[in-house]
Amino acid sequence: MTQPILELKGVEKSFGSNHVLRGVDIDVAPGRSLVVLGGSGSGKSVMLKNALGLMTPDAGKILFDGKDVTKDQGKTREAMRSRIGMLFQSGALFDSLTVWENVAFRLLNADKVKRSDAKEQAIENLKKVRLGASVAELRPAEISGGMQKRVALARAIITKPDLIFFDEPTTGLDPITADAINDLILEQVKALGAAAVTITHDMASARKVADEIAMLFEGKIIWRGPASEIDRSGNDHVDQFVHGRADGPIQPSL
Amino acid sequence: MSDASTTKSGGFPNPLAWTGRGTLALFAEIGRLSMFSGRTALSALTPPWNLAQLWKQIIAIGFYSLPVVGLSAVFIGAALALNIYTGGNRFGAEQFVPNIVVLGITRELGATITGLMLAGRVTAGIAAEIGAMKVTEQIDALKTLSANPFRYLYAPRFLAAALTLPLLVLIADIIGVMGGWLVSVYALDFDSTTYIRNTMDFLTMEDVAVGLIKAVIFGMVIALMGCYQGSKSSAGATGVGRAATLSMVGAAVLVLAANYILSTFFVQIGI
Ligand SMILES: Nc1ncnc2c1ncn2[C@@H]1O[C@H](COP(=O)(O)OP(=O)(O)OP(=O)(O)O)[C@@H](O)[C@H]1O
Ligand SMILES: [Mg+2]
Numbered sequence: 472m473t474q475p476i477l478e479l480k481g482v483e484k485s486f487g488s489n490h491v492l493r494g495v496d497i498d499v500a501p502g503r504s505l506v507v508l509g510g511s512g513s514g515k516s517v518m519l520k521n522a523l524g525l526m527t528p529d530a531g532k533i534l535f536d537g538k539d540v541t542k543d544q545g546k547t548r549e550a551m552r553s554r555i556g557m558l559f560q561s562g563a564l565f566d567s568l569t570v571w572e573n574v575a576f577r578l579l580n581a582d583k584v585k586r587s588d589a590k591e592q593a594i595e596n597l598k599k600v601r602l603g604a605s606v607a608e609l610r611p612a613e614i615s616g617g618m619q620k621r622v623a624l625a626r627a628i629i630t631k632p633d634l635i636f637f638d639e640p641t642t643g644l645d646p647i648t649a650d651a652i653n654d655l656i657l658e659q660v661k662a663l664g665a666a667a668v669t670i671t672h673d674m675a676s677a678r679k680v681a682d683e684i685a686m687l688f689e690g691k692i693i694w695r696g697p698a699s700e701i702d703r704s705g706n707d708h709v710d711q712f713v714h715g716r717a718d719g720p721i722q723p724s725l
Numbered sequence: 726m727s728d729a730s731t732t733k734s735g736g737f738p739n740p741l742a743w744t745g746r747g748t749l750a751l752f753a754e755i756g757r758l759s760m761f762s763g764r765t766a767l768s769a770l771t772p773p774w775n776l777a778q779l780w781k782q783i784i785a786i787g788f789y790s791l792p793v794v795g796l797s798a799v800f801i802g803a804a805l806a807l808n809i810y811t812g813g814n815r816f817g818a819e820q821f822v823p824n825i826v827v828l829g830i831t832r833e834l835g836a837t838i839t840g841l842m843l844a845g846r847v848t849a850g851i852a853a854e855i856g857a858m859k860v861t862e863q864i865d866a867l868k869t870l871s872a873n874p875f876r877y878l879y880a881p882r883f884l885a886a887a888l889t890l891p892l893l894v895l896i897a898d899i900i901g902v903m904g905g906w907l908v909s910v911y912a913l914d915f916d917s918t919t920y921i922r923n924t925m926d927f928l929t930m931e932d933v934a935v936g937l938i939k940a941v942i943f944g945m946v947i948a949l950m951g952c953y954q955g956s957k958s959s960a961g962a963t964g965v966g967r968a969a970t971l972s973m974v975g976a977a978v979l980v981l982a983a984n985y986i987l988s989t990f991f992v993q994i995g996i
Contacts, residue, residue: 520865523865523868523869524868525865525868525869549871552868552869552870552871553871555869556869557866557869559862559865559866561861561862563861563862563863563865563866564863564866565858565863565866565867566857566861566863576870576872577870577871577872580870580871580872580877581870581871581872626870
């Protein structure tokens with residue numbers, strides 16, 4: 472078995488008395504696409520932020536390429552970040568920069584690429600997310616929410632990272648654009664050999680992009696299997712989620 | 726830790742525990758602010774520098790503060806001249822107006838007024854901007870894109886403020902003295918040439934330097950408070966608003982406290 476590019480071992484994270492992650496174990500193999508399902512507020516975004524070192528887990532370990540990066544603040548984590556792309560759920564575009572400067576941010580700052588070259592690459596990547604060169608000079612505040620999401624997506628993939636986190640890439644997009652985004656994720660994985668972790672509520676998207684699907688519930692991964700088995704998981708929680716039923720074992724904590 | 730102190734006294738807050746917790750929290754806060762300041766200063770003083778960001782901040786902090794600094798200085802200088810004249814009048818010392826105006830402005834008021842005005846204009850602005858970036862995950866995004874917020878955001882603001890404040894204070898000094906001259910010549914019947922000569926005779930490099938050194942420190946305080954409060958802003962518009970208010974009040978108080986400490990220091994060493 473190849474070494475996973477990312478591994479979370481028993482990761483726990485609480486905010487006060489809110490125990491969000493209660494021992495998450497998951498790993499991602501290089502070049503594979505993993506989709507994580509889970510109800511709203513179940514801690515999916517928190518899981519990604521822990522993996523990226525934006526939050527420090529209360530317990531447990533995070534390994535990137537076999538190296539422990541749980542508490543590392545130095546070179547190892549820097550090296551990790553230069554190989555990871557992240558699409559934030561909110562987009563998190565820099566509102567003081569233009570669209571193309573956002574997309575090319577890493578090229579311009581960390582990689583010291585010439586502005587004209589960086590801009591060219593940015594426009595090329597905007598095309599991949601179905602945005603024309605005409606938006607390049609606009610500010611994030613001047614484009615729609617769905618467009619912002621796609622700009623953020625272009626920013627996450629521009630450096631061809633080895634591992635990409637997509638936090639709800641298709642939320643807020645029309646079905647046609649959403650499907651183009653699915654194709655884009657597939658292209659990253661299949662053509663460029665990246666590993667992808669996609670968080671989504673969109674089952675159509677999950678079925679299309681996933682090699683494997685995992686479900687986060689009450690702070691743990693309660694099921695994991697090949698995407699083809701999602702309809703035969705034998706797990707009530709997964710079934711309820713897949714079919715979007717309000718009645719079942721998953722109930723809102725009121 | 727919170728459980729132990731409240732449950733022991735059966736639900737009523739124990740005043741000792743409450744005071745203790747407050748003190749601990751204060752020390753923790755001072756510790757965090759010191760760590761933050763240290764990291765910012767280190768990033769500001771060691772390469773690589775982000776010159777594009779630095780230039781942007783010099784314009785934002787220095788250039789756009791010119792009107793507010795100039796206006797404040799002219800009024801302070803004018804009011805100072807008027808008051809010294811009235812006060813001096815009581816024992817026939819009104820001819821000292823130019824001397825005291827230039828001394829008061831260069832050693833004290835030029836720097837203090839600039840510091841206070843920028844605690845409002847610049848600190849609150851920085852805190853709001855950084856706070857908004859924090860709550861919209863832009864600071865997290867910076868980190869994932871291999872940009873260190875200390876180098877990319879905080880250090881340029883810190884450097885820009887520390888570098889431009891002395892220039893602003895120099896301008897405030899000149900305009901402040903001019904304000905005093907205006908009132909003296911046009912309202913108090915001073916002779917313009919004599920007033921200017923007295924001012925020049927009394928003006929010393931040391932007094933100006935005192936103001937400029939203060940300005941460097943004020944610049945650091947102003948940028949640090951804005952960056953620090955912004956960077957720990959809590960979510961939402963209220964969180965960002967609170968960060969802006971806290972930073973502004975903090976910066977203003979710290980500017981005045983630092984001013985007193987520095988004044989004492991300069992007097993002690995005989996400048
Ligand atoms: N910085 C934070 N401070 C305090 N609590 C937080 C923080 N971030 C997340 N939480 C809490 O953690 C829980 C999980 O949040 P998270 O954003 O991971 O949910 P999610 O699974 O991504 O949901 P959604 O599908 O709605 O995006 C929530 O209860 C939230 O209130
Ligand atoms: Mg989320």
